[in-house]
Amino acid sequence: MSPLSALRLPMPPSLLAPLRSGVAAGVRDATGAIGRLVRPHRGVWSYPGRYYIEVRGVHGTGGERVARRVEQALEEHPRVRWARVNAPSERVVVAVDKPPPSEQALITRIERAEARAPAAPPEEFDEWAPEPRHPSGGPKAAQSLAVLTADVAGLGVATALRLAPWLRLPAEAAAAMSVIQNHPRLRRLVLAVTRGEPTEATLPVLSALTQGVATRGGGIALDLLQRLALWREAEAEGRAWAAMEPQLVHGPQDVVAEPIVVERPGPSPQDTVERFAERSMAAGAVAGALAVPFAGPRRGLAVAFASVPRAPGAGREGFATSLGRFLALRGVLAMDRSCLRRLGQVDTVVLDEEALRGDRYEPIDLELLGGAEPGRTSERLFGLFDPDQPLETRRDNGWVLGPLDRLELTGRTGQQTAARLRRRGSERVLGLARGRRLQAVVGLAPQTVPGAEA
Template identity: 35%
Template sequence: MPSTASVATTSSRPPGPTTGVLGDLVGPVVRALGLAPARRHSGRPGRTHIEVRGVATPGERSTREDLVEELLAVPGVQGAVVNAVVGRVVVDHSPDVELARLVGVVEDVERRHGLDRAPADTSGKHPADVTPWSRQVLALGVDLAGLGLVGVERWLGLVPLTRSIPPLLTGTLSLLDAVPSSRSAAERTAGGATTESWFSLGSATLQALGRGPVGLVVDACYRVVRADEAAARTAAWTAWDARAPLATHAAEPLGPTQRPGSLPRGPVDVVGDASGATALAAFGTVAALVPERAAAVLLAGVPKAARWGREAYAAAAHRAVADLGVVSMDPAALRTADRVDMVVLGEGLADRLADAAATVGRVVVVDDDATAAAVVRLQAAGHGVALVSADDDEGLAVADVGIGLGAELPWSADLRCADADQARAVLLAVAGARAASWRAAVLALTGSAIGAPIAVTSSLVGLTGRTNAPVTLAALAALGVNTWAGRRSVGEGRIRPL
């Protein structure tokens, strides 16, 4: 599990005396599949974090006040605060207070205020949420089961199941997952967490049933890197929460924020979309002329190395900064870092961080009370913008990478740093993202450039396997080199080995 803290989900009603353990085991799996809403909770002896629906709305102050009042009335509860930014109520209590009692209070208050049908948090962003870790471990289990199946087939001399899996199905799913525009469309329709769940598990299942051991091993390596990231985020959060006074969790809801325009496209986006369009065009042409080669042509064009390389760098960089104590509130932040070319600093931070910020791109120093306006202005001009601030919640919320700094640790930040050294490490990680994405994009193009001639000219016997080999090996190379780069991004000698 990601940490020693209790991290689980519950159904919408409190667990009974015989269902709590089963719920703790099954809940994360169900949640990883995206099958049902659940009420997240996490904590340690004496402190519990419980998801509350609807409290992020600025007009729900009465709900937050009633919730705290009701929880304080529970015998054994010593304190309670609502963090409206992350949608949790944090309760300090004696060890004999039952979770079911606390969840019951939360649900009663939600019903009284008409929030019981408000949507549950499905983002998986909160670092205490076990769902991202469970999702990757579940996919890893499918990969390992597939390797076992391949071994049994070969040992017993059975006809491989791989012959029954249409290569076109595997190629289509891989292309939809790897092409940034198609994946973004799926995320807008189904939500990011659900899309990630089904692509992860669908890809792992087809790998297990439809490809050889090399693809399964590579996919398993990818799942290990992603699971390690989730575990690191949870561990950093747990360590911080163990030291944090209850009052530091209190946070009012943020006002509405919207980026002025789209985030600039990075190397992975440009190459991924171009490769996807080329693969589809080539597939259509070849399908009309030589249908038996069409699926192989589609597989050759999958830009898997591009997406996996960016993911690998972000995951490893998250592990690196988490080892230093940085708390990551949004795992997407370092995945957009390859498009950041501007850093905004308030005058109070310029002396300490300007050199590290300069490794990212151009540094803009403004008055401490003008950072939010500077971020919006630069975004409107077409830049990707990172902001380092101790107290600008509005600016941190709208920035493409928001880095909070200081004892108060602003809740709107994507990455929360206790001191300047941690902030410098995050800036160095952001600085390495663009080069990592270029490496991944070049490797994706290389894999396709090698695979395409094979798809068109090679023998039809075993064609899809030979075509897919360079694409898979390019993805492995991107995974390996960018995992290494991400781990080293904050500086040698400061990183614990995996």
């Protein structure tokens, strides 16, 4: 009997049971290892004299009670000066004395406070925030570290399977994971059912490993490049945050923030990528079903899985990571990086008018009265006008410029002219008089900041 045929003999039951138990134990150990890698116990970032520690259960209604319990538990520590929870970023900022307490001692107090807090309504899961929202999370705490490891392992498996192709999984296994990841509604359904735990963290890792066993590794290479870009984005934001934090935080009043409990008046709009993914996969499913009677079930599935669009999502993620990194390199921080992934959903831009206004005023309108000479009147206007103190009364060689109600005038008061200028857009109105006779009424408006017109 040849060695190859001996390998095909059935295994005795006495050896099969221990093998099964060993495989099950190995799977449990591997799952635990992936879980520890993917989901760190609790994010901690430190600056001399301050800790930023992840805190849970502070979103939505009831989050205030959890935050107060956490703050009270931390401030009872003898070497903690103050502690304040920033609920939107899920961080508690702890100011400590020297020598500082250990991180584990602070985390233990936070966990006890979270456990004692009354049960709060379930929080809305945000599928757009797979990475740490706060810049203090940095690249090492990011989920991308786990997926990078899984991608490297998947590439190694794909290489090994070229030498042992009989161990490969069906390609449909990797395609099914890709469908869940790329179809917006399916992904949202899976994450909603599990509340994001642990699916949010393990889904990309399982996808990477499945692709390694079931494919030749092309999709893993693309994912590896995306995760490297995500790592660079997080690293740049971490450096920018470390440089800005001392100027931003001077006391507890600078970090405290209550939970955001205001709900949207309606559902968020779909962006183009989501609409295209849903329509493409729906069309592929129909085409695959029609192909089954002629080409068979497996080829029908291949036709359906071929419609999974990875390029649009990869393009969106590539743009977001590049934008986040370039902003961080220029000293601009997105405190919630998921907002850069939502730009495709923006259909309305609201600009704060005050943000486009300067502190200086300028003349924008002028009406001459009583046959005043245009050239000389304009010359005296710009000679007397001060953009830094536009409402101050100024005098020079018998000419007076100031608010109409402060001028001592004989004859015309200019009130009707001033009303016309306000209707045409002037915010302030001045009068220009020669002696006691009003020569002109001037309309003023704030100067706009550079680029406001664009």
